[in-house]
Amino acid sequence: MSSKPRKKRSIESWVRKKIKPGERKRLLLKVGEGFTGVGVQLPLMVWRGLEDGPVLGITAAVHGDEINGTGAIRKLIQEPPFELKRGALILVPVVNIMGFERHSRYTPDRRDLNRSFPGSGHGSLTARLAHVIMEEVVARCDFIIDLHTAAVRRTNFPNVRADMDDPDCERLAAAFGAEVIVNNTGPDGSLRREACRAGCPTIILEAGEVLKVEPSVQDLIQRGLTHIMAELDMIDVADDLRPETAPHQMIVQGSSWVRAGSGGFLTFHVGPGETVQKDQPLATNTGLLGKEYETIVSPHHGIVLGMTTMPAVSPGDPILHIALPDTRKQFRSLEKSVDRIEDNTLENQVRDHLATSITVVEHSLDEDEIEIIGTDDM
Numbered sequence: 147m148s149s150k151p152r153k154k155r156s157i158e159s160w161v162r163k164k165i166k167p168g169e170r171k172r173l174l175l176k177v178g179e180g181f182t183g184v185g186v187q188l189p190l191m192v193w194r195g196l197e198d199g200p201v202l203g204i205t206a207a208v209h210g211d212e213i214n215g216t217g218a219i220r221k222l223i224q225e226p227p228f229e230l231k232r233g234a235l236i237l238v239p240v241v242n243i244m245g246f247e248r249h250s251r252y253t254p255d256r257r258d259l260n261r262s263f264p265g266s267g268h269g270s271l272t273a274r275l276a277h278v279i280m281e282e283v284v285a286r287c288d289f290i291i292d293l294h295t296a297a298v299r300r301t302n303f304p305n306v307r308a309d310m311d312d313p314d315c316e317r318l319a320a321a322f323g324a325e326v327i328v329n330n331t332g333p334d335g336s337l338r339r340e341a342c343r344a345g346c347p348t349i350i351l352e353a354g355e356v357l358k359v360e361p362s363v364q365d366l367i368q369r370g371l372t373h374i375m376a377e378l379d380m381i382d383v384a385d386d387l388r389p390e391t392a393p394h395q396m397i398v399q400g401s402s403w404v405r406a407g408s409g410g411f412l413t414f415h416v417g418p419g420e421t422v423q424k425d426q427p428l429a430t431n432t433g434l435l436g437k438e439y440e441t442i443v444s445p446h447h448g449i450v451l452g453m454t455t456m457p458a459v460s461p462g463d464p465i466l467h468i469a470l471p472d473t474r475k476q477f478r479s480l481e482k483s484v485d486r487i488e489d490n491t492l493e494n495q496v497r498d499h500l501a502t503s504i505t506v507v508e509h510s511l512d513e514d515e516i517e518i519i520g521t522d523d524m
């Protein structure tokens with residue numbers, strides 16, 4: 147998807163307030179009214195560097211329960227790890243303010259905001275919220291990083307999703323420095339896709355779980371944003387102070403969900419961020435009294451991108467999301483690189499932290515014990 151030129155709104159004038167170079171201003175953007183008739187306002191910060199430069203938007207909680215990015219933006223405001231020299235930041239810790247108030251992914255009219263862009267000023271509640279975001283935020287940004295987590299009862303190993311055919315998106319994605327980049331344009335109606343269409347290159351990060359602010363994910367977001375701001379020349383980072391980056395960066399074109407074959411209770415044998423080989427046991431599915439129903443094996447070579455955190459499954463439930471390398475050679479080099487990750491790295495900390503939501507035990511099942519059984523057998 148190629149960016150096209152567009153009419154851009156200025157950063158200097160926002161809701162008739164002047165924001166001068168070097169200033170940070172907290173603003174409230176009116177996005178509608180609640181049931182009481184009182185205005186619903188969306189808090190955001192505009193932060194200008196001393197000199198002109200690109201305007202980078204950082205948005206979170208487009209799904210109202212995905213608050214890892216909300217925590218990361220707040221941390222960036224409270225403990226900035228850099229001095230903003232050029233350009234400006236527009237920080238929106240919660241885009242879906244109405245869903246956020248209800249701890250919900252969705253808006254109060256039960257729509258998915260991230261399928262409702264670009265919206266309309268005369269449409270549904272959700273369409274109007276999307277429209278305000280496009281007009282007031284996207285129209286002022288040169289680039290956007292949109293922060294997400296897995297959906298409820300799942301966790302995501304940090305991965306960037308970007309349209310790698312767009313050179314600006316490719317530049318942002320590469321600079322962020324995640325281990326895995328999924329190359330796609332995003333679903334119709336998503337903020338990312340519609341912002342790109344409107345000429346504002348946008349990528350997303352998927353990391354961690356809903357309703358949590360996870361420390362290793364915060365660190366990873368902070369590090370990635372610092373890399374992006376350095377890439378866009380918004381901050382000065384001496385080469386020796388540049389934060390570490392991932393030991394590898396694998397761009398994948400596709401991914402695949404592995405599903406439970408039967409209902410049961412899972413014990414996992416792999417965690418988020420682990421590489422898996424075809425036919426490797428991923429989980430053992432048992433009855434509540436421990437009778438084994440099935441060993442779920444990987445249909446592919448790949449890296450674990452997402453997992454259910456809920457061990458009780460129905461037949462057909464998605465349990466594990468695998469990113470698929472393009473070639474066997476690419477997989478082998480990824481496998482080697484993951485094996486070499488050292489204990490004190492952020493990559494290792496993220497793996498350790500995310501695995502605390504899942505019980506991972508080594509697979510030790512004797513194949514002869516697996517038995518397909520009737521409905522009475524527990």
Ligand SMILES: [Zn+2]
Binds near residue numbers: 208212260294295
């Ligand atoms: Zn999301």
